[in-house]
Amino acid sequence: MKHSPRVQRLIDTLTCLPGVGPRSAQRMAYHLLERNRDGGRLLAAAMADAMDGVQQCQRCRNFAEEALCSVCADPRRQARQVCVVASPADVLAIEQSGEYHGHYFVLMGQLSPLDGLGPRQLGLDVLEQRLGEGEIDELILATSTTVEGEATAHYIHDMVEGTTVSLSRIAQGVPMGGDLEYVDGATLAHAFRGRRPL
Amino acid sequence: MKHSPRVQRLIDTLTCLPGVGPRSAQRMAYHLLERNRDGGRLLAAAMADAMDGVQQCQRCRNFAEEALCSVCADPRRQARQVCVVASPADVLAIEQSGEYHGHYFVLMGQLSPLDGLGPRQLGLDVLEQRLGEGEIDELILATSTTVEGEATAHYIHDMVEGTTVSLSRIAQGVPMGGDLEYVDGATLAHAFRGRRPL
Ligand SMILES: [Zn+2]
Ligand SMILES: [Zn+2]
Numbered sequence: 001m002k003h004s005p006r007v008q009r010l011i012d013t014l015t016c017l018p019g020v021g022p023r024s025a026q027r028m029a030y031h032l033l034e035r036n037r038d039g040g041r042l043l044a045a046a047m048a049d050a051m052d053g054v055q056q057c058q059r060c061r062n063f064a065e066e067a068l069c070s071v072c073a074d075p076r077r078q079a080r081q082v083c084v085v086a087s088p089a090d091v092l093a094i095e096q097s098g099e100y101h102g103h104y105f106v107l108m109g110q111l112s113p114l115d116g117l118g119p120r121q122l123g124l125d126v127l128e129q130r131l132g133e134g135e136i137d138e139l140i141l142a143t144s145t146t147v148e149g150e151a152t153a154h155y156i157h158d159m160v161e162g163t164t165v166s167l168s169r170i171a172q173g174v175p176m177g178g179d180l181e182y183v184d185g186a187t188l189a190h191a192f193r194g195r196r197p198l
Numbered sequence: 199m200k201h202s203p204r205v206q207r208l209i210d211t212l213t214c215l216p217g218v219g220p221r222s223a224q225r226m227a228y229h230l231l232e233r234n235r236d237g238g239r240l241l242a243a244a245m246a247d248a249m250d251g252v253q254q255c256q257r258c259r260n261f262a263e264e265a266l267c268s269v270c271a272d273p274r275r276q277a278r279q280v281c282v283v284a285s286p287a288d289v290l291a292i293e294q295s296g297e298y299h300g301h302y303f304v305l306m307g308q309l310s311p312l313d314g315l316g317p318r319q320l321g322l323d324v325l326e327q328r329l330g331e332g333e334i335d336e337l338i339l340a341t342s343t344t345v346e347g348e349a350t351a352h353y354i355h356d357m358v359e360g361t362t363v364s365l366s367r368i369a370q371g372v373p374m375g376g377d378l379e380y381v382d383g384a385t386l387a388h389a390f391r392g393r394r395p396l
Contacts, residue, residue, distance in 0.1 A: 003290075004263045010248040016237035020228045024217065030287040030379070031216045032245070033261060034306070039214035040249040048207040048229070048242035051235045063231060065202045085333055089228040092201075108232070181228070 006088065061106040062090045065130055067120070071095075071104060078102045080137040084127070084156060086110050086144060089181035094142065099189035102140070110148035111155055117148075130161050141169040142153060144180055168195040204232070259304040260323055261286045269293075269302060276300045278335040282325070282354060283344060284308045287379035292340065295386035300338070308346035309353055315346075319354065326357050338393060339367040343380055366393040 003011060007029060014025035032040035056062065057069035064070075071077055071091070079103030085091055091104050109115075119125060132137060133147040139160060143149040153169060160167045170191040181186075201209060205227060212223035230238035254260065255267035262268075267277055269289070279300030283289055289302050305320040315324060318349075328334060339354060341347035351367060358365045368389040378386075 002268060004252065004261060006244070006248045006251045006263055006264065007261060009244045013237070013241040013244040016230070016234055016241055017226045019222065019225075026290070027217075027287075027379075028215045028292070031247070032214070032287075033248065034285055034287065035248045036214055039211070040245055041241070043211040043214055044242045044246035046204070046207045046211040046232070047238050047245070050204045050231065051238040053204045053230055054202065057343055062203060063205060070200060070202065087228070087232055089225075089232065092224075131272065147325065181316075 042079070056108075057106075060089055060104045061108055062104060075100075080135070081140070082136050082138070083140040083142050084141045084152075085180070086149065086152075086183065090142060093181050093183060093185070094188055094192075097185040097188035097192065099192040100140075102138070107143070107152065110143055110146070111151040112148045122152070124155065127156075131163060131165055132158065136165055136169070138166045140192075141167070142180065143169075170195050232314070254306075255304075258302045259306055260289055260302060274299075278300045278333070280334050280336070280337040281340050282350075283378070284347065284350075285379070288340060291379050291381060291383070291384055292390075295383040295390065297387035297390040298338075300336070305341070305350065308341055308344070309349040310346045320350070322353065322357070325354075329358065329363055330362060334363055336364045336366070338390075339365070340378065341367075368393050 002008070010029045010032075011025045012023065014020055014028050015022060017025075020028070029110050032043075035043045054063050054065060057064035057072055058067050059072040060069060062069045062071065064072075066073070074077075078101055082099060082105050083094065084105045084107065085094065086107050088106055088108075088110060091106060094104075105123070105126070105127055109122055111117060111119070111122065131139075137155070139171055141153045141156060143152045157167060170188075183191075200206070208227045208230075209220065209223045212218055212226050213220060215223075218226070219240055230241075238377045250262050254261060255262035255270055256265050257270040258267060258271065260267045262270075264271070270277075281292065281298060281300055282301050282305065283292065284305050284307060286304055286306075289304060292298050294303075298342055303321070305322070307315045307320055309315060309317070309320065329337075337354070337358060339351045341350045355365060368386075381389075
């Protein structure tokens with residue numbers, strides 16, 4: 001039996017969710033259609049709204065719905081200490097560790113010239129300008145331990161060299177080759193305390 | 199860190215999907231926002247469209263976008279043999295077994311008076327009328343082996359008694375207390391071949 005066109009399209013598009021294959025997509029579609037159409041309507045509306053309404057913070061490039069994200073808008077955070085991460089999910093993971101009270105700079109990717117991700121795409125020109133203007137005392141690199149993460153760390157290291165900015169990189173506990181967003185809070189807290197000067 | 203309102207609403211509403219808890223909902227939301235906004239937009243549109251555009255077949259109550267579903271509209275299917283199931287997902291599971299070539303009657307639930315699911319809510323009055331008009335030769339019960347499934351089978355058994363309709367129930371291979379939609383095709387095919395008169 002073929003699904004009707006609308007059901008098939010719902011199943012197909014559900015597979016754009018991470019970890020959702022054709023079989024669980026089908027189960028999700030049927031579940032909503034049989035038992036929770038109101039939930040499906042709310043989800044559809046929330047998703048459309050988020051895809052268009054969530055922008056980037058003007059200061060740190062993290063997700064934001066105002067000009068500044070909640071971290072950048074918080075006067076209790078130390079603005080002269082900046083942690084560089086690849087993605088908003090990494091910010092979230094670090095925030096959940098409760099160890100860090102500075103600002104962030106979110107690259108939205110890591111250096112990967114073959115994928116068209118150069119310094120400009122990652123906002124590294126903006127970061128360099130801000131360093132030049134003396135806004136930042138300490139830069140903490142929390143890029144991943146992948147090839148791209150290493151290349152990004154190396155690029156920022158070269159950028160900081162010759163300035164008075166203190167540069168460190170979170171170290172202990174971050175598993176090699178792993179994505180930061182799946183690391184538990186305790187491990188991340190440990191990695192922050194164990195950061196070493198580069 | 200709190201999520202911004204739109205992100206939080208997306209995470210909350212994603213948990214209406216079966217098997218999706220707060221943690222995977224968060225991972226899904228961030229994945230879409232970071233890497234696949236177009237996919238998220240298509241999913242939102244497909245979901246809204248399906249929630250409102252998928253109706254019920256006028257004949258068998260299965261999901262349909264036209265007056266008749268694809269099974270009822272197919273002249274090669276045996277219309278005088280009708281299999282009674284609880285849900286559209288059960289139809290799908292049986293179709294995938296490739297063993298059955300008759301029509302269906304989809305209850306969209308099973309008898310559960312405490313949940314407000316009586317014979318009328320399940321369309322059993324319509325089925326009884328159709329039986330009375332001599333449209334059906336054989337009725338195959340594929341309701342589940344739960345308390346509600348047994349009650350439903352019992353009700354239909356009483357309804358058929360005294361008529362010439364042949365009544366059977368799929369038997370071997372259906373696990374006790376399990377949901378039909380998770381049964382593999384081979385087991386379901388076996389259950390169809392092993393059906394016994396009630
Ligand atoms: Zn910000
Ligand atoms: Zn039908």
